[in-house]
Amino acid sequence: MRGRRFANLFVGASALASYSDVFADQLTKFIASRGFDISPQPPQHIPRTTISDVHGLANYWNDALARGPGERPGDLGGLDRARRVWLVEMGLAIGTPDGSAVYRRNADFWHAMLTLSTELAALSLAPTSWELAKDAVADSAKRVADKIGHGALEIGKYVAVATGVIGGAIIIGELIAASVKGRR
Secondary structure: OOHHHHHOOOOOOHOOOOOHHHHHHHHHHHHHOEEEEOOOOOOEEEEOOOOHHHHHEEEEEEHHHHHHHOOOOOOOOOHHHHHHHHHHHHHHHOOOOOOEEEEEOOHHHHHHHHHHHHHHHHHHHHOOOHHHHHHHHHHHHHHHHHHHHHHHHHHHHHHHHHHHHHHHHHHHHHHHHHHHHHHH
């Protein structure tokens, strides 16, 4: 029965918009089902999760960390720091025998989970290397087309001027020819 109730705490997690949303959903559900203690740092309401709960949460977030943000350029320092803290917490949590007792490091566990979810959520919003490359090529192609269009417009102006000059020269030539014929 306890395992089934625990499984319900993860229902719909994959349908949520971001890792931050998943964290908030898990926090809310665990507070409602287990009660909470107060912490001076966020999250301030720390669920009284059991050792079994912590193992289930650890599995979920370890999978999320393994999937990671994908190939994203930029500063991954925040994620690296969150990963290090998370791995320390996981080592401590996994080393604790499974059971229904409240996990004694709940505050540290939930603080690490908040940091990890925030970093994963932020990085999932950043464009991938492929998206950056694709956008750069599209932008370059547009700029080339704009330059070619501008160049064609300028050439058109010169052709129009040249055509006017040539047309004017032809008319002047015809006038001169007519005047020369008229004198004969």
